[in-house]
Amino acid sequence: MLELIDLSKKFKQLYAVKNLNMFIEKGEIVGLLGPNGAGKSTAISMLSSLVDPTTGDVRFHNKSILKNPSPIRKIIGMVPQEIALYTDLSAEENLRFFGRIYRLKGAELKQKIDEILELIGLTDRRKDIVKKFSGGMKRRLNIGVALLHNPELIIMDEPTVGIDPQSRNYILETVKRLNEEKQMTVIYTSHYMEEVEFLCDRIYIMDQGNLIASGTKDEIKRILSAEKTIVIKADRLNDIFIESLRQDPTISSVTVEEKKVTIIVPKEINIFPAVLKLAEEAKLELNSVDIKTPTLEDVFLHLTGRALRD
Amino acid sequence: MIGILLAKIKIFIRYPLTFLAMVVMSIGFALLIGGGNGNVINVPTYIADEAIHGTVVEDILNDSEAFNFETMSKDEVEDKIANGKAEIGVELYEGDFRVIVGVESPNVGLVKQTVEGAYSKKLQYEQLFAAANATTDSDKEAVKTDLEKAIADPVFSIQANNFRGSDAVIIDNRYHTLFGFTLFFVIYTIAYNVFHILEEKNNGVWDRIILSPARKWEMYVANFMYSFGTGFLQVLIIFLVFRFWVGIEFGGNFGKAILVLIPYVFSIVALSILITGIVKTVQQFNAVIPIIAVSMAMIGGAFWPLEIVSSKLMLVLSKVVPITYGMEVLNGVAIYGYSFSEILYPISILLLMGVVMTGIGIHLMEKRHV
Numbered sequence A: 001m002l003e004l005i006d007l008s009k010k011f012k013q014l015y016a017v018k019n020l021n022m023f024i025e026k027g028e029i030v031g032l033l034g035p036n037g038a039g040k041s042t043a044i045s046m047l048s049s050l051v052d053p054t055t056g057d058v059r060f061h062n063k064s065i066l067k068n069p070s071p072i073r074k075i076i077g078m079v080p081q082e083i084a085l086y087t088d089l090s091a092e093e094n095l096r097f098f099g100r101i102y103r104l105k106g107a108e109l110k111q112k113i114d115e116i117l118e119l120i121g122l123t124d125r126r127k128d129i130v131k132k133f134s135g136g137m138k139r140r141l142n143i144g145v146a147l148l149h150n151p152e153l154i155i156m157d158e159p160t161v162g163i164d165p166q167s168r169n170y171i172l173e174t175v176k177r178l179n180e181e182k183q184m185t186v187i188y189t190s191h192y193m194e195e196v197e198f199l200c201d202r203i204y205i206m207d208q209g210n211l212i213a214s215g216t217k218d219e220i221k222r223i224l225s226a227e228k229t230i231v232i233k234a235d236r237l238n239d240i241f242i243e244s245l246r247q248d249p250t251i252s253s254v255t256v257e258e259k260k261v262t263i264i265v266p267k268e269i270n271i272f273p274a275v276l277k278l279a280e281e282a283k284l285e286l287n288s289v290d291i292k293t294p295t296l297e298d299v300f301l302h303l304t305g306r307a308l309r310d
Numbered sequence B: 001m002i003g004i005l006l007a008k009i010k011i012f013i014r015y016p017l018t019f020l021a022m023v024v025m026s027i028g029f030a031l032l033i034g035g036g037n038g039n040v041i042n043v044p045t046y047i048a049d050e051a052i053h054g055t056v057v058e059d060i061l062n063d064s065e066a067f068n069f070e071t072m073s074k075d076e077v078e079d080k081i082a083n084g085k086a087e088i089g090v091e092l093y094e095g096d097f098r099v100i101v102g103v104e105s106p107n108v109g110l111v112k113q114t115v116e117g118a119y120s121k122k123l124q125y126e127q128l129f130a131a132a133n134a135t136t137d138s139d140k141e142a143v144k145t146d147l148e149k150a151i152a153d154p155v156f157s158i159q160a161n162n163f164r165g166s167d168a169v170i171i172d173n174r175y176h177t178l179f180g181f182t183l184f185f186v187i188y189t190i191a192y193n194v195f196h197i198l199e200e201k202n203n204g205v206w207d208r209i210i211l212s213p214a215r216k217w218e219m220y221v222a223n224f225m226y227s228f229g230t231g232f233l234q235v236l237i238i239f240l241v242f243r244f245w246v247g248i249e250f251g252g253n254f255g256k257a258i259l260v261l262i263p264y265v266f267s268i269v270a271l272s273i274l275i276t277g278i279v280k281t282v283q284q285f286n287a288v289i290p291i292i293a294v295s296m297a298m299i300g301g302a303f304w305p306l307e308i309v310s311s312k313l314m315l316v317l318s319k320v321v322p323i324t325y326g327m328e329v330l331n332g333v334a335i336y337g338y339s340f341s342e343i344l345y346p347i348s349i350l351l352l353m354g355v356v357m358t359g360i361g362i363h364l365m366e367k368r369h370v
């Protein structure tokens, strides 16, 4: 349905997005994953015709949107990263305003507003001023506004940042339902692995403007099939131990968190004896050493040597 | 577009506080600083010949908005001048007058001109009375009424204003502070309303609208109309308060004074669009607006009259500041009684500035977003 071809966007010297290739089929939920500044927002601004690419093309049903953006604009429901609402107006007034912008009127508009308030669970708060809403409620309304005109393709830019777990689950469930019941195609950007793992059929992972991995969840996890992730826990981690892990040629990645070190090693190597030996030499008391089933987080770690959220 | 405008008006009505604060501040400052009669220049006046009473000379002098001709004895007049309590005094004789100058200032010429004008008017009337054979007071009154009617409703235009000498300057503090603060404070109201454009662009409201069937120009037009409307409403309220509550006459040209605010408000909306196009963040905007508003007000003569500014640089700078022309048109209309054609020049400059700044501002905003 939608295809991004060698898409790049350059801001002065910086490539926000570099040679991005992507495709989205009708009815899919596609995840776009990456840390801050990866270029997610820039990418979706280009694919929704809001920003012109420096080079490359976006094709919708095989026709470039650069010259003629109106076909794609008609089917997009956009959920911007920020709260794109009039916060001085009530929930209902916001829906009415954006509904009118989409040329909805009278009974049709009224019915649509009721339907959406129901969907996002704000029916009994409809008269309240948005400014007084919680973060989660604002986020829900931010999504609701994008659904007024029954879009075929809904694009969500980090729709769950800074909200409570309940609201977050509510939103994730809602997105899934929209996809299943109304066959909406969804592009979902996030820097939360769990969300993308839960929602998406296919995933694109970006970092610093580059696409670093793509495929179905399983395909991506298979990147790690030649390696395994081991988590070492200890109350008093010391530098000697960490340094010696880093020196070890068989260990390809060492990530230190408080009381926890994550290392990546080739699958065939039994690293346990080596770890125990190093711990003893460093006079370190270990709490546990575990092999972890790989997650997307690990893939990211593997590909970039950095944690997704640092 | 109507929908966008209505949403903004709804928000405006719901949160009128900032707007009201600006109105109250303008009125407060204008009253406080321009208030009282102390700012009208007192001219101690000795009537040497009782025949002056009841003549047009007395009427004209009493009607002067810039000077307060205060009658007193000859000794008192001389005393005041000698003690420096007054710059100038006048003595009025039947067919002649004398100006006593304590301190040389531009006001001397103006007082002279005012009194001279009054006497020449008196002479004119007397000749008319003679021509019309009016001897009794009631006859004279009738001729005078006819004359005034004729002047008010001219078949051909009579240059009736004494103040019009090419280098005559009237500095009436009441008007000056009223106009100055009105023009100054409205910059804030307008600028903050225009600034909503930037907020809407940053938070994605614009993206939503661009993707919708509504067009981008509708956003610009609606924002422009809204900012213009609130700005104009503010100056209108202030002028209405001063006209009907404080009782300032605007030289009998109240309606015109309101009309000439339109090009000024327009140019300030445009200036705000330009600034919004240049700044990048809310913080920058909040820092820049007071600086621009205050320095423009100083350069453009909103706080003190440009006539007392001698720095060449400041005078040159004043030529590029909308406030200068805003003050010029208001003073022209309310104090000098100019007609529209006589203030066409400053009005055109304001409109031109408006068009140019709007153009550049929108261009900058568009360029940055892409």
Ligand SMILES: Nc1ncnc2c1ncn2[C@@H]1O[C@H](COP(=O)(O)OP(=O)(O)OP(=O)(O)O)[C@@H](O)[C@H]1O
Pocket: A011, A014, A015, A016, A034, A035, A036, A037, A038, A039, A040, A041, A042, A043, A081, A191
């Ligand atoms: N208008 C712009 N002008 C200059 N640089 C920009 C602009 N927009 C984005 N960038 C830069 O491009 C890079 C990618 O930004 P982008 O917003 O696309 O990242 P993101 O993946 O959405 O990040 P986040 O998770 O923080 O939203 C960043 O380094 C950012 O600073």
Ligand SMILES: [Mg+2]
Pocket: A040, A041, A042, A081, A157
């Ligand atoms: Mg982003």
